[in-house]
Amino acid sequence: MPLPLTLAATASEQSTQLSGIAGWVVDVMETIGAPGAGLLVALENLFPPLPSEVILPLAGFTASQGGFTVAGAIFWTTLGSVVGAAALYWIGAVLGRRRLRTVVDRMPLVDLADLDRTEAWFDRHGRKAVFFGRMIPIFRSLISVPAGIERMPLGIFLLLSATGSLIWNTVFVLAGYYLGENWHVAEQYAGVFSRVVVVAVVFFVAWWVLRRVRRNRAAHGSV
Template identity: 65%
Template sequence: MSAPPADGIAGWAINLMETLGAPGAGLAIALENLFPPLPSEVILPLAGFTASKGSMSLFDAVLWTTLGSVIGALVLYGLGALLGRDRVVAIAAKLPLVKVSDIEKTEAWFAKHGRKTVFFGRMIPIFRSLISIPAGVERMPIMTFTLLTTLGSLIWNTAFVMAGYMLGENWSLVENYMGIVSKVVLGIVVLAVVAFVVIRLRDQRKGKYHARS
């Protein structure tokens, strides 16, 4: 396979890394956290590939990408904290098919499983970024959030940076396989949303039927 293309996300990321070095990789991953359409499955292997060419050390690639992950996550955590529970409840009350009780159930679930969710969520495409917002809304202790985010991100980032480092110009193999995983996760999310809508509409119809009886 050939070297990374000079255009698109891959071209942007590798130019950033070659210009700024390891901090460029950290900046790219921080932006990936804030804008999930930027895929870490592309950026991280590219950081490893760039390290294999000598533009940065492997240690610096892992260090800076993990730092970028934490910074991006903290920004989204702050957004969730700024939004707050009251605003979330107020928004939920105005949304069709959504009940305030849904928020309360989510809060109860997060209170019980929040730590595991933040840690393992760092290793799941799509959820990697989004999980920071409910953590902020629920005001998870900032030190706990930062520690779990750092550990989870370190595992994820190290795996993908190492893959890109070892594969070299074949780094895109990582993107190809993880693209399939991302599509599966997205498909599960879509099915879950569809199931929620169908069940909620059915419940509403039953409620109207009983009200008429």
């Protein structure tokens, strides 16, 4: 639904004060409305550099200005999350276990036993991983791929993705709605959380690689 004239003027003023991704997000929602917020979130799932921590509070802010209802913002952003997750699930399903094992078998430092342990873990905890993964930066997109590879029942995957996304989206849309022009406060807190997750992942990967290199050197040394 097109924005009312007065709101369009307000949104235009707001978009001129923003730059980069935030300005582009406002322009899209100004042009398309609530479905535009859903489209942006779907793209964020496929291209993680597009931060949901910016899109969702801005959707709430736009709702507070009367561009669309807060319920509409939550509905469309959650629908976008599910669409993006389903696309990544499909990519995982197309890749399949056989192709994945072929790729892993050719990777340095990784062996098929690692993949077997990962698959066993996903068999036990996959549903919790999909649900909670939708609320963790980086993993909110990536978790859909192993779900597709392991062929988690599609209905269960969509339900878990929708529920987890609904919680995450509601928190940030409402934060943007009630913070109004101070929506960026929500983005700042989410940004800190995202950076903590990124640092933790980097340290874990570095620790794992170092451990694996040492193990391989010890194995070669004992031959």
